[in-house]
Amino acid sequence: xxxxxxxxxxxxxxxxxxxxxxxxxxxxxxxxxxxxxxxxxxxxxxxxxxxxxxxxxxxxxxxxxxxxxxxxxxxxxxxxxxxxxxxxxxxxxxxxxxxxxxxxxxxxxxxxxxxxxxxxxxxxxxxxxxxxxxxxxxxxxxxxxxxxxxxxxxxxxxxxxxxxxxxxxxxxxxxxxxxxxxxxxxxxxxxxxxxxxxxxxxxxxxxxxxxxxxxxxxxxxxxxxxxxxxxxxxxxxxxxxxxxxxxxxxxxxxxxxxxxxxxxxxxxxxxxxxxxxxxxxxxxxxxxxxxxxxxxxxxxxxxxxxxxxxxxxxxxxxxxxxxxxxxxxxxxxxxxxxxxxxxxxxxxxxxxxxxxxxxxxxxxxxxxxxxxxxxxxxxxxxxxxxxxxxxxxxxxxxxxxxxxxx
Numbered sequence: 001x002x003x004x005x006x007x008x009x010x011x012x013x014x015x016x017x018x019x020x021x022x023x024x025x026x027x028x029x030x031x032x033x034x035x036x037x038x039x040x041x042x043x044x045x046x047x048x049x050x051x052x053x054x055x056x057x058x059x060x061x062x063x064x065x066x067x068x069x070x071x072x073x074x075x076x077x078x079x080x081x082x083x084x085x086x087x088x089x090x091x092x093x094x095x096x097x098x099x100x101x102x103x104x105x106x107x108x109x110x111x112x113x114x115x116x117x118x119x120x121x122x123x124x125x126x127x128x129x130x131x132x133x134x135x136x137x138x139x140x141x142x143x144x145x146x147x148x149x150x151x152x153x154x155x156x157x158x159x160x161x162x163x164x165x166x167x168x169x170x171x172x173x174x175x176x177x178x179x180x181x182x183x184x185x186x187x188x189x190x191x192x193x194x195x196x197x198x199x200x201x202x203x204x205x206x207x208x209x210x211x212x213x214x215x216x217x218x219x220x221x222x223x224x225x226x227x228x229x230x231x232x233x234x235x236x237x238x239x240x241x242x243x244x245x246x247x248x249x250x251x252x253x254x255x256x257x258x259x260x261x262x263x264x265x266x267x268x269x270x271x272x273x274x275x276x277x278x279x280x281x282x283x284x285x286x287x288x289x290x291x292x293x294x295x296x297x298x299x300x301x302x303x304x305x306x307x308x309x310x311x312x313x314x315x316x317x318x319x320x321x322x323x324x325x326x327x328x329x330x331x332x333x334x335x336x337x338x339x340x341x342x343x344x345x346x347x348x349x350x351x352x353x354x355x356x357x358x359x360x361x362x363x364x365x366x367x368x369x370x371x372x373x374x375x376x377x378x379x380x381x382x383x384x385x386x387x388x389x390x391x392x393x394x395x396x397x398x399x400x401x402x403x404x405x406x
Contacts, residue, residue, distance in 0.1 A: 010034025120213025144168030
């Protein structure tokens, strides 16, 4: 039997790789290995419809479990890889079993950051949001009237805050930076979501440092701030970002730099090992970056399948993201890194607008809040490499469709 392509990590990138591998008719056997007991599933709905109870678990699955068997894809879930032996093209599970591979694809993803145990990070009632298991543990506690404290004012924290308010919880968001979304968005976008959440009754605390969580009988009961104020809490959600799961790669001697370093074909420093998704870092416009997004994981997974099928392709996709909060859909295209100018374009009504990011007159990215047309045409403009003048974008009479087609 030929050695298989082994995929470690059963997430979005792995699902995308397998789908393209099957679509291309590649007959080389594939073995998918995942630590969780589930087949690959969508993660964005976890903090939205799944937490709200509006989506059944099976509907999270990217493909139903039986599909893999029907496509002759071997699967092993509840399996943890303990070591990669690159010199032997071999994996070793944490139970000591050896698995040979022809090519290896690492889709190990990222993990949610927690708080240190010494300040209460491991108390009962303290949660992180990364997996089905996390939500299943947390969702029964999301009951009307309970007090939810969220540490971190990024997109994950704000999405959870929206769900909490929709379910009737009292929600407080603590953000250490001067404003929510400071690391990822302009002041105008932060202001939009500050108004949105405040309007729904969320207590937003910016420029606030939490010193520790307060315990009662082994359970969290509050959060102490640097000022000495103690906020009551029935449950606490930690939303302070994530880090790439690179332990296996590092131990195997692969190059890592804020993720597993990959080329524009997603090849690592070992010719037989590839990586895709949240665990990777890659060079874009001369800078090494790491992206945690469905688009990036899907695109890289798809690309690896094409590369291993013999296609001459490289990864050049334009990043895009989205977030759903209450009745607002935020759509983002491009990366705003290094921008030094923003333009606010009015939307169709008082709840919609778009923020256009520029660097020295060069369009980089767009945040569109309830503005699907601005997002759609803006995405075409960025993908085509066009560069409308800021004054044009600021004028609501400017026809974005004409710019995109012109």
